[in-house]
Amino acid sequence: MSQADHVLRRGALRRGDSGPRVSALRDLLLRAGVDVPGAPRPGGAGPDGTGPDGTGPDGTEELDTFGTALEQAVRAFQQARGLRADGVVGRQTSRALDGARWRLGDRVLRYVPGHLLHGDDVVALQSRLLSLGLLDDRRDGRYGPRTEAGVQELQRSCGTAADGVVGPATVDALRRLDRSVGGGDASAxxxxxxxxxxxxxxxxxxxxxxxxxxxxxxxxxxxxxxxxxxxxxxxxxxxxxxxxxxxxxxxxxxxxxxxxxxxxxxxxxxxxxxxxxxxxxxxxxxxxxxxxxxxxxxxxxxxxxxxxxxxxxxxxxxxxxxxxxxxxxxxxxxxxxxxxxxxxxxxxxxxxxxxxxxxxxxxxxxxxxxxxxxxxxxxxxxxxxxxxxxxxxxxxxxxxxxxxxxxxxxxxx
CATH class of the missing domain: 3.40.630.40 (Zn-dependent exopeptidases)
Known part of the structure; x- marks a missing residue:
């Protein structure tokens, strides 16, 4: 079970909720690069002087409570991602938070029927395939059969094994090609x-x-x-x-x-x-x-x-x-x-x-x-x-x- 699945295992989260799922939500927001007021930073104090556990000197900081500050952080993330900025962490927002922690090259990408990988790294891959004319689909953020076909065509053109697996060699090939391709929105x-x-x-x-x-x-x-x-x-x-x-x-x-x-x-x-x-x-x-x-x-x-x-x-x-x-x-x-x-x-x-x-x-x-x-x-x-x-x-x-x-x-x- 992913951390996003853990957050939603008992339904959507919203202001007024509390418990371990709220703490997991704060962690997802931090991993996505969102400034969460009062949340602990890895290895040190929080943004307002809180300790590594996120509690302030008066003990009032509650990391497992979904309050107004956390709702504002969720809304900011939703707005930046083109989601409905209602401050409620449902399936869409949770999936976006889970995907936001990945950058192209962080992990090996491959097509697994029934268990499609998704994330910002897949979106980045699809954007580059679109600009190269190797993808006939929009950037949906899922590593499905069309994305795999585009990767295989790229691999064939580069003289490497066309296995559809995006590892270090394929990422390096994309980065080299990026310098020579640009302009236009192929999807549009x-x-x-x-x-x-x-x-x-x-x-x-x-x-x-x-x-x-x-x-x-x-x-x-x-x-x-x-x-x-x-x-x-x-x-x-x-x-x-x-x-x-x-x-x-x-x-x-x-x-x-x-x-x-x-x-x-x-x-x-x-x-x-x-x-x-x-x-x-x-x-x-x-x-x-x-x-x-x-x-x-x-x-x-x-x-x-x-x-x-x-x-x-x-x-x-x-x-x-x-x-x-x-x-x-x-x-x-x-x-x-x-x-x-x-x-x-x-x-x-x-x-x-x-x-x-x-x-x-x-x-x-x-x-x-x-x-x-x-x-x-x-x-x-x-x-x-x-x-x-x-x-x-x-x-x-x-x-x-x-x-x-x-x-x-x-x-x-």
């Missing part, structure tokens, strides 16, 4: 070319990924479950896109709970042109302040859309699709505008095609929840999403103003 160029090819075809394929499902209800509020709301939205969207000749694949039914990796693999398998991940949001209270199953009303409300982006790169076509989705939803529903953002979250990072995550309202908002409970409102949301998908594949001279593209209604019955 590939994104644009994929969209151009899809635009020239008829019969597009859209993967719709309604979040959660199975035993995971997602966000809760005002009698609504996120998993139910987004599945209903997905089915309404499926009908509208199918009626206009677009093939739609849903990643789940009512009882399934596919992971982000499952959704990305399915998108590849069906040859999806775009991916839409549907979510609703909720303002979760600090642990211990309320029953998480009965979330209080909150002032937070509105729609936000996200495309893939990290500290070093982004999906240009994903950002364009996110903008179209966001504007259509605003024009057709009247939800509050929470803007478009980049986010280095799994379902966006792992998909090769343009992908958008849309957060359609807050279930903890009385106003948003009342709208989302209305079937007519869900129809308008589905129309907005369908219009955005259609516009994404139009040539510039064929596009229409936001909110005016007619959408074929789903067949009745």
């Amino acid at each position: 160029l590939r994104d644009a070319e994929r969209t151009a090819q899809a635009r020239r075809r008829t019969g597009h394929v859209v993967l719709v990924h309604p979040a959660h499902g199975g035993d995971d209800p997602g966000a809760l509020g005002h009698g609504l479950r996120e998993a139910d709301v987004v599945l209903d939205l997905a089915q309404r969207l499926e009908g509208r896109l199918a009626a206009s000749g677009t093939a739609v694949v849903l990643s789940r039914g009512a009882t399934q709970e596919p992971s982000a990796e499952d959704a990305a693999d399915l998108a590849d398998a069906v040859g999806a042109d775009v991916v839409l991940a549907l979510h609703c949001d909720a303002l979760t209270p600090v642990r211990g302040s309320a029953d998480p199953a009965r979330l209080p009303a909150s002032p937070a409300r509105g729609v936000a859309t996200f495309s893939w982006g990290s500290a070093t790169s982004r999906s240009v076509e994903g950002a364009r699709l996110a903008g179209l989705v966001h504007r259509e939803v605003l024009a057709r529903t009247g939800l509050a505008d929470l803007r478009t953002h980049t986010w280095d979250t799994d379902v966006l990072r792992l998909t090769r095609m343009p992908a958008v995550r849309v957060e359609l309202g807050y279930l903890t908002s009385p106003e948003d929840a009342a709208e989302l409970a209305d079937p007519a409102f869900r129809d308008r949301c589905a129309e907005a999403l369908a219009a955005a998908v259609h516009r994404f594949f139009l040539e510039a001279d064929q596009d229409v103003p936001t909110g005016l593209l007619p959408v074929v209604a789903a067949p009745s019955g």
Whole structure:
């Protein structure tokens, strides 16, 4: 079990938690180069004069307590990494912390099916392979079969054994080549070319990924479950896109709970042109302040859309699709505008095609929840999403103003 797995073995960490997992989190932040107030530094005093064990002269420093200072350090790390800066250490943040401790050359990299290595060293490797034209994928930070194929091609060109294992000799070859290669974002160029090819075809394929499902209800509020709301939205969207000749694949039914990796693999398998991940949001209270199953009303409300982006790169076509989705939803529903953002979250990072995550309202908002409970409102949301998908594949001279593209209604019955 990795240290990141240890941190999350009993669920997400947030302000108000305490215990050994919090101490492990502090260690992960330090290894990632984050300045953690009051945390001990290897072999000496802390930044404010604390001793090697992190306790100050008055004994008030608590290394196993998740307080405000630690939350601020987590938020700073999340913001720098393109993650959602909510101060909660969930799966995404924990994985990023675990990966941040690796630099290219620190360890031997190889493809192990079912146990993919991930980390900053893999991202650095993928960036260099992309610049050399040896990788046809984005920098997802996983040492998978496409990355292995790129390494093997590099090794063949250098006259070494093409075993796909990145050891000292392969790292040295990359460093020598770095001095002669540069310029451009190969990943962005590939994104644009994929969209151009899809635009020239008829019969597009859209993967719709309604979040959660199975035993995971997602966000809760005002009698609504996120998993139910987004599945209903997905089915309404499926009908509208199918009626206009677009093939739609849903990643789940009512009882399934596919992971982000499952959704990305399915998108590849069906040859999806775009991916839409549907979510609703909720303002979760600090642990211990309320029953998480009965979330209080909150002032937070509105729609936000996200495309893939990290500290070093982004999906240009994903950002364009996110903008179209966001504007259509605003024009057709009247939800509050929470803007478009980049986010280095799994379902966006792992998909090769343009992908958008849309957060359609807050279930903890009385106003948003009342709208989302209305079937007519869900129809308008589905129309907005369908219009955005259609516009994404139009040539510039064929596009229409936001909110005016007619959408074929789903067949009745």
